[in-house]
Amino acid sequence: GQSLEQPSEVTAVEGAIVQINCTYQTSGFYGLSWYQQHDGGAPTFLSYNALDGLEETGRFSSFLSRSDSYGYLLLQELQMKDSASYFCAVKNFNKFYFGSGTKLNVKP
């Protein structure tokens, strides 16, 4: 089976940096993805890591350590529009299993 753990809620101020962690247990790991979901909206794809290390896309970066079964999403220069839920998801062969999500509150 699969299990993923991420904090339920994180609060940070505008302009700051925040890190959202994800630890996972799975049989057959292919990679780790991150998705953003605004209230009432559809999840949108942010990143995918198959190999260890840091992947950077603009203000967002994603990190993976396969040996530690751990990854994180790093958001820099936080903006109010970054207030949303963030989900990590493990790829198990040909499908993804999602964590329960981290609600990020960005305050002025």
Add this chain to the structure above:
Amino acid sequence: DADVTQTPRNRITKTGKRIMLECSQTKGHDRMYWYRQDPGLGLRLIYYSFDVKDINKGEISDGYSVSRQAQAKFSLSLESAIPNQTALYFCATSDGDILNGYGYTFGSGTRLTVV
């Protein structure tokens, strides 16, 4: 027009009724998925299909069935709806391409309430 379209957007139905949620996509992707989202539980996979003749159960398929009518259409049915099937349902597609990070494209969701 949206790449992945789900209908209806909202639906209230009675316990025991049969209901179908529809999903169509214009992305040309072979892989389609149905997920259910409940507060605090994230997204859970119900069924998935990699082509018209391929249907696979996910984590929580009991009480649900699917039909892949064409590459672009994937429907989810609740044969006899029950209140604990009240949830937000998402359809997603993927081209399965590693260069795109295997990213899903989600529809806007169907909010289903069973009373």
